Amino acid sequence: MASLDPLTRMHYRAARARRIDVVSLWQRAREASREHDRWTPAVLADMLWSAGVRQVGFQDYVDYDFAMLTRAERDTYMTHPVSNELSQRYDDPRHRSQFHNKIAFNRTFAPFLHREWMTITPDNAKGLRDFVERHGTVIVKEPVGQAGSGVHRYRADAVTDWAAFHTGLLERGELLAEEVIIQHPDLAAFCPGTVNTTRVTTFFDGERTHILAMAQKFGRGEVSDQMSFGGFYSMLDDDGRAVGAGYDSHGNVHELHPDTGRRISDFTLPMLDEVKRFIDAVARVVPTVRYVGWDVVVTPAGPVLVEGNWAAGVYENKPSVTGIRTGHKPRYRAAIGF
Template sequence: MFERAKETSAHHGKWMPAVVVDMLWSAGFKQVGFQDYVDYDFAILNAAERATYMTHPVSNELSQKYDHPDYRHIFQDKVEFDRVFSEHLHREWMVVDAGNASELRAFTERQGTIVTKEPVGQAGTGVHRYHAAEVDDWDAFHAGLFARGELLVEEVIVQHPDLAAVCPGTVNTTRVTAFFDGERAHILAMAQKFGRGAVSDQMTFGGFYTMLDENGHALGAGYDSHAHVHETHPDSGFRIADFRLPMMDEVRAFVDRVARVVPQVQYVGWDIVVTPTGPVLVEGNWGAGVYENKPSVTGIRTGNKPRYREAIGF
């Protein structure tokens, strides 16, 4: 907490003891996580503006209430997720087991490049990328994947040119947080993540994000939780505020379709990628997490909580 308070004090020119007291009060009485306080610039917002922001403690309560515990395992295990949501992945995949080295070789050589995933992981951990041309010993390659628990193997997604224009070396995912009320899926917030050429666009790989409006337009520059702001993509030079997610009508329809597959898990953070032929599913997160607007970057001093309240009724 003190590290975050020190960072906030320096960034916004606020007296550090006052920031500490405000952070503690916000956490104790307003369900604001310490990182929420930093990420959403609460130090410069008034009470009415703060009240418009979704926070992680509130989001966690929604997950516990609306995501049935008997079905959460589908979203926690990436292999099980691919099985259940297979028709919405729109890519080939396989599972490594003790005796399928030849199958793995055939799959990898056919694809050229593959992505492997450990069945349980988060924030991009356990995700790797391999090229067939770099494998010399296929038995050893298979044994290595099996020993390390990299059991899920997937075809690499080909993203839409509008996404590739920002960062061609990483498949850039869109986080769509949605609530399924039993009749339709309500989109609550959308964040566009951008990578830095690594296998994942998560912050642990140097990635960052920008919030999108309901029509897919970026609200401003990109940012992360480490005080880095990107007016342009560091590698391509693309101006982040100029980005617009293509195929928004298809994205809305796609989110509504995938939300119906396991309706017992109502509150989900869907990671999707828009390809030249439409959206495809990467994964779903039953603990949806929170992506929100950052006022010091965008100049917008309100968040998405009213949309959550309207859809969910809390």
């Protein structure tokens, strides 16, 4: 098996060391110590050792309950520093812009979007009005953003001055307008006010698309299901079933969806076989970007693509919530070979 690049690892660690927020680190250590009844200085020391030696991000340590796990159990978890190395190694920098820029992404993956979209330019005010009025409600995005930033929702009946609306979008850099996705009833039953995306992390080895992990995200009625909008997630097993309650990186655990009362552990992703075939197809479009976190939505007609993240990020199991004390790193290693 090939080892990951030590130079990339060194640079990443140095950059993280320069950015350490001591107050935030202490708060994370206190959070973990309270939850797992451990002495805070011991947890802090363990966090620093884990970060420096075992490539465990500080938030990874908290989110995945490392304070309650053995070393062998910890070693089964994918972490953000390791994920970053995989991104740097397997996602060709010459082609990352096709994922990083949402307009470029829509152009590249147009056959898989299954919804109408348009770019907003200085000369298409009338076209924008026609588009918004035709759809009633639209999603407008800034071309570059992450974690749901730069995503907005607008209603046609709330616009009183179309010229000012068009000018305002241009001035704020909100340049991509999309038709709202109509999600499958099984997803809408949990949160009808937000399009609930499924994160499927994959590695394309040149011949086969390996599904490394699947997570179902749940929104709270906002424009995005990201945590910055109150969203949370649950990991899915190979049959598309939620393995337990939902959780986020802010210490919140949801046995039931807060808005609909649906039990998160009862969720099963519809059309799983179609999702797997769909993911295999999209992973082959830009084969030089091999490690990707795809966000898809299952609609009544089948899966549609929302976006692909070349810096895939990490979604993992939370032992204190699910009772499962192992993560997904063995799947990553088996598929990628590191």
